[in-house]
Amino acid sequence: MLTRTALEALARRPAAFLASGWPWRSLAYLLSSTVPGLVVAVTALSISLVGRVPLMVPAGIAAAGLAVPPLARFERWRLRLVDSTPTPRASAGRRRDAAVALFSLFVFWWIDLLVVGATVGGPVVLILSPVLQPTDGAWALAAAFTASAMGLLLLLVAPYTFTAWAGARGALVRTLLAPRETELAEVLRSRARLVDAFETERRRIERDLHDGTQQRLVALSMRLGLARLDLPPDSPLAEQLAQAHEEAKLALVELRELVRGVHPQVLTDRGLAAAVRNVAARSPVPVDVDLSLPRRPPQSVEVAAYYVVSEALANVAKHSRASRAAVRGRLAGGVLTMEIRDDGVGGADPARGTGLTGLADRVAVVDGRLSLSSPAGGPTTMRVEIPCAL
Numbered sequence: 001m002l003t004r005t006a007l008e009a010l011a012r013r014p015a016a017f018l019a020s021g022w023p024w025r026s027l028a029y030l031l032s033s034t035v036p037g038l039v040v041a042v043t044a045l046s047i048s049l050v051g052r053v054p055l056m057v058p059a060g061i062a063a064a065g066l067a068v069p070p071l072a073r074f075e076r077w078r079l080r081l082v083d084s085t086p087t088p089r090a091s092a093g094r095r096r097d098a099a100v101a102l103f104s105l106f107v108f109w110w111i112d113l114l115v116v117g118a119t120v121g122g123p124v125v126l127i128l129s130p131v132l133q134p135t136d137g138a139w140a141l142a143a144a145f146t147a148s149a150m151g152l153l154l155l156l157v158a159p160y161t162f163t164a165w166a167g168a169r170g171a172l173v174r175t176l177l178a179p180r181e182t183e184l185a186e187v188l189r190s191r192a193r194l195v196d197a198f199e200t201e202r203r204r205i206e207r208d209l210h211d212g213t214q215q216r217l218v219a220l221s222m223r224l225g226l227a228r229l230d231l232p233p234d235s236p237l238a239e240q241l242a243q244a245h246e247e248a249k250l251a252l253v254e255l256r257e258l259v260r261g262v263h264p265q266v267l268t269d270r271g272l273a274a275a276v277r278n279v280a281a282r283s284p285v286p287v288d289v290d291l292s293l294p295r296r297p298p299q300s301v302e303v304a305a306y307y308v309v310s311e312a313l314a315n316v317a318k319h320s321r322a323s324r325a326a327v328r329g330r331l332a333g334g335v336l337t338m339e340i341r342d343d344g345v346g347g348a349d350p351a352r353g354t355g356l357t358g359l360a361d362r363v364a365v366v367d368g369r370l371s372l373s374s375p376a377g378g379p380t381t382m383r384v385e386i387p388c389a390l
């Protein structure tokens, strides 16, 4: 699995963890806390120069206010050292920015530097003790070397300590900047009545295409085939007729595809489970399918659920950059539930396309609910629940 945060890196095998960049990134993350530390020190020094206590308080508040926006930006920027999932957008809100900046100014920076000092500085001092405390006498020398050995051991485990703190701190900063919404939120539905009308129209078009146009094309194709048999093969017309015949056959194939797109044949013939396996098998991203549908739901429910799965998997392929996806379907207690998950980048937003809102409309027609959870950094989960009468 891909390691995306310092905390995830801790769970790797020790050799892999120590050889990776994560301890160094964590160390850099914590050391960059000298910046807010310096801000506090310089501000405190300048304010103390003001000298008069009644003026110090407003000066302090003004300084903190001035420091908030650049500090929030700095925290956002350096978060990527310990968390490579996309950083929440800057529009997350001013209150959140202020919270992060104030934490950084008053809480985090000295803890960060203390952690680095204790986990790296301490062992280094211990290691250097034979040099720092030159002694004579065998016992004192032995003690100094024992301390040195202890220091070496402590330095070996230090990456775990400071990476753990850096990771936890990063997670806290991320939560302050933008909480990860893992709750599924219902996708807005808007045009339910319109879709109902569209559905009726769709059925009519499908029927007309199937019974009318398609039959005519079949007849045309057969006639052209027969005409070709009647012509001597070397006549100048034969070539043209052969072309016309090919064109007619192509048109028939295209029309069949079209009809299938409007309403896949396998869905009518063999039901939702087969149709879902069919789309899953055609997906470029590998999909685990887990379905338990003891009976076939009503046709309108099957169609709506099918469209949800096929749009969700199309989105996985188009937008998610996922390495795996999964479809889970259950029919129990008179409710059909389908859940489509992917381990991709997340950030799905119904407002940025037409697919998801269209689905919500479709699902609303059969009294279902469509919900979506897709925090920045993933994972994305889409769920549809449709009641079907027993």
Ligand SMILES: Nc1ncnc2c1ncn2[C@@H]1O[C@H](COP(=O)(O)OP(=O)(O)O)[C@@H](O)[C@H]1O
Pocket: 315, 316, 318, 319, 320, 321, 342, 344, 345, 346, 347, 348, 349, 350, 351, 352, 353, 354, 355, 356, 357, 380
């Ligand atoms: N599984 C997903 N992973 C990441 N982003 C997604 C996913 N599904 C949708 N999105 C994002 O949400 C937007 C809206 O999706 P959708 O309504 O289906 O529109 P589109 O027509 O672009 O597919 C997409 O443009 C895409 O940026």
Ligand SMILES: [Mg+2]
Pocket: 311, 314, 315, 353, 355, 356
């Ligand atoms: Mg889409």
